[in-house]
Amino acid sequence: xxxxxxxxxxxxxxxxxxxYAHLTRGLGWETxxxxxxxxxxxxxYEGIKIHDWxxxxxxxRLTMDSYWKFQAEKERKLYAVIDSFAQNNGHLNITDARxxxxxxxxxxxxxxxxxxxxxxxxxxxxHFVGAGPRIACQMQAIDELRHAQTQIHTxxxxxxxxxGLHDARHMHDHVWYLSVPKSFFEDACSAGPFEFLTAIxxxxxxxxxxxxxxxxxxGAAYNGDMATVTFGFSAQSDEARHMTLGLxxxxxxxxxxxxxxxxxxxxxxxWFWRGYRLLTIVAMMMDYMLPKRVMSxxxxxxxxxxxxxxxxxxxxxxxxxxxxKYHEVASKEKGxxxxxxxxxxxxxxxxxxxxxxxxEKDELDWLSAKYPETFDQLYRPRFEYWKEQSDQxxxxxxxxLPQLCVTCQIPMIFTExxxxxxICFRSTLYKGERYHFCSDGCKDxxxxxxxKYIQSWLPVHQIYQGNCGGATVPEVLNWYxxxxxxxxxxxxxxxxETLWNEWTADxxxxxx
Amino acid sequence: MSPLVSITFQTTDEARPIxxxxxxxxxxxxxxxxxxxxxxxCPGRLVIKRSSIEHRIGRAFDLQELQLNLxxxxxxxxxxxxxxxxxxxxxxxxx
Ligand SMILES: [Fe+2]
Ligand SMILES: [Fe+2]
Ligand SMILES: [Zn+2]
Numbered sequence: 001x002x003x004x005x006x007x008x009x010x011x012x013x014x015x016x017x018x019x020y021a022h023l024t025r026g027l028g029w030e031t032x033x034x035x036x037x038x039x040x041x042x043x044x045y046e047g048i049k050i051h052d053w054x055x056x057x058x059x060x061r062l063t064m065d066s067y068w069k070f071q072a073e074k075e076r077k078l079y080a081v082i083d084s085f086a087q088n089n090g091h092l093n094i095t096d097a098r099x100x101x102x103x104x105x106x107x108x109x110x111x112x113x114x115x116x117x118x119x120x121x122x123x124x125x126x127h128f129v130g131a132g133p134r135i136a137c138q139m140q141a142i143d144e145l146r147h148a149q150t151q152i153h154t155x156x157x158x159x160x161x162x163x164g165l166h167d168a169r170h171m172h173d174h175v176w177y178l179s180v181p182k183s184f185f186e187d188a189c190s191a192g193p194f195e196f197l198t199a200i201x202x203x204x205x206x207x208x209x210x211x212x213x214x215x216x217x218x219g220a221a222y223n224g225d226m227a228t229v230t231f232g233f234s235a236q237s238d239e240a241r242h243m244t245l246g247l248x249x250x251x252x253x254x255x256x257x258x259x260x261x262x263x264x265x266x267x268x269x270x271w272f273w274r275g276y277r278l279l280t281i282v283a284m285m286m287d288y289m290l291p292k293r294v295m296s297x298x299x300x301x302x303x304x305x306x307x308x309x310x311x312x313x314x315x316x317x318x319x320x321x322x323x324x325k326y327h328e329v330a331s332k333e334k335g336x337x338x339x340x341x342x343x344x345x346x347x348x349x350x351x352x353x354x355x356x357x358x359x360e361k362d363e364l365d366w367l368s369a370k371y372p373e374t375f376d377q378l379y380r381p382r383f384e385y386w387k388e389q390s391d392q393x394x395x396x397x398x399x400x401l402p403q404l405c406v407t408c409q410i411p412m413i414f415t416e417x418x419x420x421x422x423i424c425f426r427s428t429l430y431k432g433e434r435y436h437f438c439s440d441g442c443k444d445x446x447x448x449x450x451x452k453y454i455q456s457w458l459p460v461h462q463i464y465q466g467n468c469g470g471a472t473v474p475e476v477l478n479w480y481x482x483x484x485x486x487x488x489x490x491x492x493x494x495x496x497e498t499l500w501n502e503w504t505a506d507x508x509x510x511x512x
Numbered sequence: 513m514s515p516l517v518s519i520t521f522q523t524t525d526e527a528r529p530i531x532x533x534x535x536x537x538x539x540x541x542x543x544x545x546x547x548x549x550x551x552x553x554c555p556g557r558l559v560i561k562r563s564s565i566e567h568r569i570g571r572a573f574d575l576q577e578l579q580l581n582l583x584x585x586x587x588x589x590x591x592x593x594x595x596x597x598x599x600x601x602x603x604x605x606x607x
Contacts, residue, residue, distance in 0.1 A: 016576075016593045059589040066576050073580060210584045214520065214549070217583075221548035229548060233522050233583055240582045244589050251588075294547060308586045311515030315588070315600045 020061035027131035028053065042127045046192040048264075049257035053130025056252045060241055067139055071146070074234050078150060081230040086157050092507075093224040095291040097162070097500035098491050101354040102216075102289040103155055103228060104164040108353060109181045109281060110212070111151040112172040114235075116185040117200060118144035124193040133252075136245045137197075143238040147231075154231045162496050164353040164487040171353055174468070175480045176459035177281075177345075179409045183456060184278050188271075190452075194253065195267050201246030203271030203324075204278075207312065209239060210304045212282050219290040247312075254319040261320050266448070272324030273441035277408040280341050287338035287367065288359060296370040298334040306331060326441040329417045335374040336420050339367075343382065344413045347398035350473055353482050355491035358387040378420055395490070401460045406435045406453055407442035414438045430454065514556035517587030517598045523550050527581040533564035549583055557599040558587070 014022070031039050043050070084090075094100070118141050125137030152168075159165040172178045188199040217232030250268075253260045283297035295303075305327075313323045342356075349356040359367065364383065367375045389396055402411035416422045426437040430450045437443040446453045462468050469479025477484050486495050519534075521527040523545070531550050535543055541554040552558070565573045575596050587598035 016591065060576070060579070060591055062576065066574075070576065070579055077580075210586075214584055218547045218549055233548075236583045237579055237581065240579065240585050243585065247588065307516065308518060311517070311586065311600055311602075314515055314602045318601065 016061050019063050020058065023063045024057075024131040024135060025054075028129060028134070036129070040127055040129050042193050043129055046194050046263065048194045048253055048260050050129070050253075051256055053128075053132070055255070056130050056132040056248065058132055058136050059244055059248060062139065062241065064135075071143075071238075074237060075146070075150075078230055078234045082150075082154050082157075082227060085154075085227040085230075090226055091158060091161055092503060093226070095223040097496050098355070098357060099223045099225065099289070099291050100158055100162045100496065101164075101356075101491070102220075102285045103158055103225070104162075104354040105281060105285060105289070106216075106228075107151065107155045107165055107168045108171045108175070109178055111148055111155075112169060113181055113185050114144050114148035114151065116189060118142075118148060120185070120189045120196055120200060123189070124196055127193050133197075133245075133249065136241075140201075140238075140242055140245065143235075143242070147235040147238070150231045150234060154227045157227060161499065163483065163494070164355075167481040170481050175353060175482075176351065176463075179457065179459050180281070181278060183409050184274055187274065187452075194249075194263075197246070197249045198253075198264060198267040199271040199274070201242060202250050203246075203268060204275045205239060206243040206246035207272060207305070207309055207324075208275045208279060209243075210308065211279055211300050213239065214304070215286055215294055215300045216282060219286065219292075219294045222292045222294055223290055250316070250321075251319070254316075254321065265321055268321065269325040270445050270448070273326055273439075273445065274408065276330050277410060277438075277442070280337055280410065283338035284341040284345070287370075288342040288363075293366060296367075297338045298371065301331070301334045325444070326439070329439065329441065332417045333414065335371050336378065336415060339371075339375065339379040340413050340415065343379070344402075344411060346386065347396065348402075349489050350397055351477065351480075351482075351488065353480070353487045355489065355494050355496060357491045358383050358390065374420065390490075401463060403436055404458050404460050405438035405442050406456055406458065407437055407445050409456065409458060410438055412436065412438050515600050515602060516553040516555055517558050517585075517600060518551060518553045519558065519560075519585045519587075519598060520549055520551040520583040522581045522583060523548055524581055529568035530560070530565055530578065530581070533568055534558065534560055537561055537564050554598075557597065560596040560598075562594050 030036065037044070091100075121137045121141035121144060125134050125141055128134045128137065155165060172182055185200075188196050188204075191199065213232055213236045217229050217236065220228040220232060250264060253264050286293065286295070286297050286300065309323075309327075313321065345352055346356045346358070364375075364380055368380060371379075386396055402413070404411055412423060412425060414424050416424045424439055426440060426443040427434055428437075428443060428447065429435075431454075433454070435446060435450075435454070437446060459468070463471075463476060469475045474484055477488065482488055491497055521531060523531075527550070531543065531552065534552055535541055537560070538552075538554050538558050541552050541558060544551045544553065560575065560578065562573055562575050575591060575593070578596060585598060587600055590597045590599075
């Protein structure tokens with residue numbers, strides 16, 4: 001045998017497309033011991049018709065060996081940064097300790113959702129029939145668990161020094177404003193597998209999470225928080241794959257059967273609105289909680305939804321899909337959302353596991369410049385008035401528990417789409433009971449599935465029914481595992497502020 | 513103008529040659545720099561070529577390595593061994 005013969009006999013290295021085809025083909029089969037409908041009991045009841053599961057392909061064509069290789073590389077990089085952050089007292093390099101309050105909101109509001117996503121994808125990864133989507137969902141289930149873990153590890157460093165970070169899981173399951181993200185995800189996880197993917201992979205991850213992670217993480221970098229930006233970007237590098245799964249699953253459903261189109265459209269409408277309402281806390285983080293700001297909520301909405309989402313829905317229009325219902329209401333609200341929400345948290349600071357404050361003068365100026373049509377007219381005078389009151393020792397607290405929207409569970413604080421001076425109230429009667437909503441979007445969602453939403457665990461109702469530790473603020477806070485005077489109230493006068501001032505005073509001294 | 517496809521990378525030493533390759537291979541692309549990240553927008557379609565990246569870094573490059581520095585994207589993805597394509601089908605149709 002000549003040398004030339006030997007080299008041609010060596011097996012040719014397979015291309016990406018072939019490797020992926022080998023991974024997915026033949027992995028799923030028609031069962032014979034049990035009927036398919038018993039092995040995969042959830043694939044039909046939502047009304048989605050799939051004729052050929054093999055038509056679904058992961059466009060990244062990621063195989064298991066590459067998956068493990070790249071994920072290991074991401075973890076190595078991340079933990080190198082986390083270690084050096086801890087070794088070098090990285091928390092001393094943030095712009096201002098007020099910033100840490102955004103991290104508190106993240107750990108209690110967002111990280112538990114990563115864990116819920118892990119469970120949700122593990123579930124649908126079991127219940128889809130096709131090998132392609134099953135593998136993609138299983139990889140994502142592992143990614144989401146990684147996100148929850150790395151966020152907890154990273155933020156644990158802050159927990160050594162700052163208040164409000166000690167019991168995120170308990171808070172997520174109990175605290176009033178955290179019922180908003182919690183119920184959002186439980187709504188998705190208790191839906192069928194196709195709706196779950198439309199909700200989380202498409203509406204949330206593809207259409208909306210760039211608004212959560214990108215400006216916020218860029219903001220973390222800008223505010224000197226190397227640890228958060230690193231876990232954020234590490235998670236986000238998986239997100240590009242998750243977003244792609246979201247778009248592919250939508251196209252797959254739409255291509256498989258024309259009858260799927262109206263079902264998918266209704267889910268897009270529902271989950272766009274659910275996701276958008278959830279992002280109100282992000283709007284507030286961007287405009288109020290980052291001491292150094294990257295872009296305003298309104299700007300982020302324009303770039304990531306109006307521009308990015310506009311292109312996406314134009315692409316999907318060839319299947320008969322239109323923009324999500326009430327997207328124009330979201331655009332009308334972009335100049336007021338963050339202000340209405342920050343004002344609410346300022347009013348209820350006695351019951352939040354993070355600190356609030358009135359923005360400094362230069363920060364108010366930034367808001368005036370970013371929101372020329374709304375801020376000076378509607379919000380700045382209110383913040384200045386509260387500041388004046390507070391300076392006179394008459395800090396305003398709202399001691400009345402707010403009415404909640406049954407669907408999104410946010411207090412009824414939003415204003416009419418065409419009138420920012422009137423609170424938007426909607427309601428309906430169902431089986432003799434009246435239910436209240438913050439918007440037409442939330443009301444529509446309820447009306448389509450009232451039996452689901454009448455079971456909502458609404459924090460205000462639960463407090464009044466005596467299910468949250470007692471009838472007084474200290475009793476409820478105790479039930480939340482919040483430490484009165486440490487975790488809650490204004491930043492000004494908080495233990496966080498005292499500690500930060502000591503550190504920075506030392507820094508100035510040693511600099512002299 | 514066709515709708516924009518978009519891809520965002522961390523601004524790292526590894527991503528810089530990738531960003532440069534994209535900018536050169538897609539003359540219509542705009543490169544926007546934000547704190548710690550770079551967002552590249554391009555009307556309709558954007559191509560990332562393995563050969564252009566390899567030419568810059570002087571070693572073999574697996575396009576799946578893009579995922580290590582990728583933050584987010586907008587557009588339909590199609591990847592094989594030689595190129596990573598991002599496009600809107602609306603733009604392809606009207607072109
Ligand atoms: Fe995640
Ligand atoms: Fe994800
Ligand atoms: Zn609502």
